[in-house]
Amino acid sequence: MSSNAADFAHRPLRHIKERLIEFLLFLAALSAVATTAAIVAILLYESIGFFRHVPLLDFLTDTQWTPLFSDAHYGILPLLSGTLMVALVALGVAVPLGTITAIYLSEFAPHKVREAVKPVLELLEGVPTVVYGYFALLFVTPLLQKFLPNLPGFSILSAGLVIGVMIIPYVSSVAEDAMRAVPMHIREGAYAMGSTRFQTALRVVTPAAISGIVAAYILGISRAVGETMVVAVAAGLQPNLTWNPMEPAATITAYIVQVSLGDLPHGSIGYQTIFAAGLTLLLITLLFNIAGHLLRKRFREAY
Amino acid sequence: MDDTRHAPDLKVMIARHKLADRAFAVLGVLATLVGLVTLAALIVDLAVDGLPRLSWHFFTSFPSRFAEKAGILSAWVGTALVMLVTLFAAVPLGVAAAVYLEEYAPKNWVTDLIEINVTNLAGVPSIVYGLLALGLFVYALNLGESILTAGLTLALLALPVVIVATREAVRAVPGSIREAAYALGATKWQTVSQNVLPYSLAGIMTGVIISMARAIGETAPLITIGALTFIAFLPPAPLSTQPPFLSFEWLTSPFTVMPIQMFNWVSRPQAEFHLNAAGAGLVLLAMTLLMNALAIYIRYRYRKRIKW
Numbered sequence: 001m002s003s004n005a006a007d008f009a010h011r012p013l014r015h016i017k018e019r020l021i022e023f024l025l026f027l028a029a030l031s032a033v034a035t036t037a038a039i040v041a042i043l044l045y046e047s048i049g050f051f052r053h054v055p056l057l058d059f060l061t062d063t064q065w066t067p068l069f070s071d072a073h074y075g076i077l078p079l080l081s082g083t084l085m086v087a088l089v090a091l092g093v094a095v096p097l098g099t100i101t102a103i104y105l106s107e108f109a110p111h112k113v114r115e116a117v118k119p120v121l122e123l124l125e126g127v128p129t130v131v132y133g134y135f136a137l138l139f140v141t142p143l144l145q146k147f148l149p150n151l152p153g154f155s156i157l158s159a160g161l162v163i164g165v166m167i168i169p170y171v172s173s174v175a176e177d178a179m180r181a182v183p184m185h186i187r188e189g190a191y192a193m194g195s196t197r198f199q200t201a202l203r204v205v206t207p208a209a210i211s212g213i214v215a216a217y218i219l220g221i222s223r224a225v226g227e228t229m230v231v232a233v234a235a236g237l238q239p240n241l242t243w244n245p246m247e248p249a250a251t252i253t254a255y256i257v258q259v260s261l262g263d264l265p266h267g268s269i270g271y272q273t274i275f276a277a278g279l280t281l282l283l284i285t286l287l288f289n290i291a292g293h294l295l296r297k298r299f300r301e302a303y
Numbered sequence: 304m305d306d307t308r309h310a311p312d313l314k315v316m317i318a319r320h321k322l323a324d325r326a327f328a329v330l331g332v333l334a335t336l337v338g339l340v341t342l343a344a345l346i347v348d349l350a351v352d353g354l355p356r357l358s359w360h361f362f363t364s365f366p367s368r369f370a371e372k373a374g375i376l377s378a379w380v381g382t383a384l385v386m387l388v389t390l391f392a393a394v395p396l397g398v399a400a401a402v403y404l405e406e407y408a409p410k411n412w413v414t415d416l417i418e419i420n421v422t423n424l425a426g427v428p429s430i431v432y433g434l435l436a437l438g439l440f441v442y443a444l445n446l447g448e449s450i451l452t453a454g455l456t457l458a459l460l461a462l463p464v465v466i467v468a469t470r471e472a473v474r475a476v477p478g479s480i481r482e483a484a485y486a487l488g489a490t491k492w493q494t495v496s497q498n499v500l501p502y503s504l505a506g507i508m509t510g511v512i513i514s515m516a517r518a519i520g521e522t523a524p525l526i527t528i529g530a531l532t533f534i535a536f537l538p539p540a541p542l543s544t545q546p547p548f549l550s551f552e553w554l555t556s557p558f559t560v561m562p563i564q565m566f567n568w569v570s571r572p573q574a575e576f577h578l579n580a581a582g583a584g585l586v587l588l589a590m591t592l593l594m595n596a597l598a599i600y601i602r603y604r605y606r607k608r609i610k611w
């Protein structure tokens with residue numbers, strides 16, 4: 001009886017403790033929101049300082065990016081062209097290879113092969129990007145130069161190719177998830193009509209999973225656009241308005257690295273440029289990420 | 304008459320489709336191999352250039368102007384200390400956030416907002432975290448270009464990975480376990496801390512190891528906060544023989560880490576420094592691949608052993 005009474009006496013305390021823990025856990029979860037808010041706040045704050053000096057129109061239309069020269073130009077186009085070209089070359093590798101790998105792993109490969117291959121492909125994602133940069137500069141570029149003697153030591157091509165291989169596992173795993181979400185009875189319907197695995201994969205599974213597969217490409221673009229070290233090491237750091245992958249160029253990310261390596265005073269216009277560049281980068285990746293997630297959601301709801 | 308004309312056609316057609324089927328299976332294997340062959344080529348390339356550089360001297364020397372005298376002492380010590388900060392910041396925060404989202408969160412707009420932010424943060428390029436750290440930690444909070452700043456920056460990067468992995472692990476614990484705990488009069492926190500978390504430990508550990516392996520290799524955000532590349536000294540030791548034995552002075556010390564050291568060497572024009580870069584890269588690669596392999600092994604063991 002007395003022990004029961006003591007228990008009841010503890011109840012309010014126990015309740016408060018539970019409430020306190022829940023509140024602390026909530027605060028931890030809120031840190032994700034706080035991080036996003038801090039990212040947006042800091043990029044906007046420094047960018048506003050930047051756009052006080054540089055009109056938005058110049059930023060978007062000037063064809064030169066030379067913020068550190070005495071004749072300063074602040075046109076984002078050269079950085080954008082570099083970024084998009086690297087991403088295009090990367091997609092040229094990752095889209096076909098990632099799609100074929102996904103179809104193979106989802107529709108063809110025996111269970112054992114899939115279980116063995118997937119972790120190894122995941123390792124490909126685990127390699128530090130600076131190591132990929134080394135590989136692009138000192139292995140892929142010399143290799144390419146044997147076939148393309150005109151290829152300079154730094155090029156969009158070799159950086160893009162390596163990033164392409166780097167994002168294969170990412171593209172293939174998202175695409176494979178989409179294909180495996182296609183219900184078995186749809187495949188069985190195709191098999192019952194006498195289709196081969198290839199016909200089933202190409203004409204039944206792929207169309208059914210298409211929004212997820214496109215989401216995989218879009219999320220892949222977002223990865224390629226945000227990739228930093230491979231381009232910083234292997235593509236050169238010279239802003240260059242070009243559509244030729246055989247030339248060196250700088251991406252938005254590479255420019256941020258280049259400026260950070262120097263010693264720019266806090267609050268100077270040069271310091272603000274990396275935040276304006278970062279804001280542009282964030283907006284691009286945000287756009288792709290949102291599109292990708294909306295498409296991914298669609299294939300999940302389809303069945 | 305129609306039949307005699309169609310029968311061979313049909314056979315030819317079937318044969319053609321079967322051939323296409325087999326051809327695609329071969330293509331599939333080849334496409335899968337591209338990734339694996341690249342990984343092999345990368346490892347072999349690094350090993351050929353870097354393996355001769357790996358010696359006791361390489362691990363115990365500071366960087367130097369002379370390639371053959373240079374080593375990675377300050378880099379690996381820096382990596383270890385930065386990762387320590389990252390681990391202590393990201394794991395409690397990430398696990399707590401995940402537990403809240405899985406076990407406590409009511410279905411309302413605040414929860415939706417948190418969920419959207421976690422998904423979105425996982426897709427933000429790492430260099431943007433570097434800009435955040437530069438503006439927030441280095442200047443607004445005045446932490447400088449220190450080990451603490453670097454560790455917190457990487458913790459922010461690791462956070463979404465830890466949260467997602469922990470959520471999956473917690474979700475995999477069957478509801479019957481929770482109901483059993485409630486039936487015995489346990490409070491929610493007792494249920495979570497004494498039942499759900501221990502059962503999801505393997506899954507959480509897998510996620511933590513993978514997030515740390517990724518953080519070890521991160522270069523861009525640390526370059527952005529202005530991490531120096533030439534550090535020829537060690538931070539103050541965290542342990543000492545004098546009371547109070549424990550010192551936190553190292554948190555404010557300047558630093559370099561393995562990937563930054565490697566980037567520094569690979570961006571020099573001299574080929575001798577490229578060999579050093581390969582050596583550092585080999586050590587870095589070994590660290591991350593071992594951690595990833597460990598995570599895969601834990602996941603495999605856990606899947607095999609636990610049958611609900």
